[in-house]
Amino acid sequence: MDPPPGGWKAGDSTGSKSAPGPDVPTAPLEALDQLWFQVSGTVCNLRCRHCFISCAPDNHSFWFMTREQVRQALEDSVELGVKEYYFTGGEPFMNREMEAILADTLELGPATVLTNATLMPRRRARALARLAEDSLYTLEMRVSLDGITREMNDAIRGDGAFERCVEGTAELVDAGFLPIITCMRSWPEAETEGYLEAFRTLLAGLGYHQPRIKILPPLLIGEEVKRTRGYEDTERITHEMLHGFDLGNLLCSRARLVTARGVQACPILLESPAARLGDTLAEAASKPAPLGESACFTCYLSGSICSNTGSTTGADR
């Protein structure tokens, strides 16, 4: 999965070793503003080094959601007052029903797709633009591009990814989208303005003149762990830490993630058994999120930056 939220630890989401004890702090769901779908499971056409759930063409630990499964959750979401719908994976467009799923969603509300844009032939970009035109609501395409050059991006995302992503982005722009380009910051914060300028130049070359660029803070995973430091296993949210802390800053107070097999507390903890809150959305919405993972510690430090209007610079708080 592309880095939607900032900063969690690699391998952490492969499951907690033990079920949360009575001591694990929890966060109640304040309002279900964001509904996320793990729409392509863990299946991706790329094999990025920094992918926090190791998505790959052969990672079938979570399978595609069917249009019917999504429809069911959409139906439930109306009663629960959901405000925005997000689609992630893996690569969402690996799901053959993706366009139909988006059509269903856009009848109800705005949709955002987190994509690597490498599976974006002209036909698809145009079809998506028609879906957006026919809807009252915005369809946002959030494209992950991790560098301003082939060398920089492909070192992270694999050979050929840069070229295909740039082509896909150009198709989206040509079809009328204003894609939100997201990039994980792999440079010192002081250099961000220079990189933003380089991104704007690159995008202007694709005919994109109202560029929307979002820089995500570096994740303490993979190479980042070597470059900086990973969080210690012992670093967990404690009850003491929550004194005077606004739980509303955590994504799990406003979101749930629907997968092909159950509903998780948030899009970060896809594979954590403790964060699996139920079979149905209604059930999962009625339970608080357990904050026992070390990823929760990272959320505590950086707040939720997954939504479209979150921090655009990746500045540390």
Place this chain on the structure above:
Amino acid sequence: MIAAREGDRAPSETTSATPLWRPGPFATSEVPEVKKVAAFGGIYSNHRALEVAIADATGRGADLLLCLGDLGAFGPHPDRTAEILRQAEIPVVRGNYDDSIARGLDDCQCGYTDPKDNHYARISYEYTLANTSPEHRAWMGSFPHELRFRLGSLEVLAVHGSPRRMNEFLWETTTPTHFLDGLVREAGADVLLGTHTGIHWSRPLGPGRWYVNAGALGRPPNDGNPEVWYAMLEEVDGELAHEFVPVSYAVEELANEMADEGLPEEFIETIRTGWWTTCLEVLPGKERGRGRH
């Protein structure tokens, strides 16, 4: 999204000991009955448009003129806007800007997250804070978070952003109908009236139920036309009848005042051209795509 949280309601309705600013029909009734309402969204110190709108709405027979908050930002001489509203005894719902100025907060709580947006927001906030008299700041601290009134058979709840958060953005293309209907039902109202986004729009939610965003009186709605807008509402046969009213005002005079005050060229360009040049990153894709920048 730390900034957005700052717009949460303060636990108590007032931040000072002064009584709430509830002039006109609100002075004598908690939920007054009115016939025709003119709702002004963010004024952003555009005192020239405000004066024209007051005369226009009065001429059209409105028996309640209402401001939905955000008196300051963007424009020149914030005290002039305050004077006009107080003189005309116009009730004001507390906007994030008024809340910040009244309490002397570090920023305007607009909910921007982009550095360029924040850069310009800071310039206008610092200017507005420095140029608002202590008396007006205290007065802003007395604005209620919401006002409720009856428009014929319809109950209207007027807020700045949303009933749950003063600075929640409710854009046309990112706010589902079921979500709005939930807000309206929870509030026990028929019509929800708000602003904060700066672009006017409305949507029917069910029989007799509506959401109306009055847009802004201080800045054109990113449509390439310098006119600004307010909303006029009445009840006809149990249904809401409303229209958005364009306001033409002395744009060049305002632009000159802004230049004399040293306000950014970007703001002046927006006033003149009708295209937004700042605060762009909070716009949803569709709204952004309709603009030039």
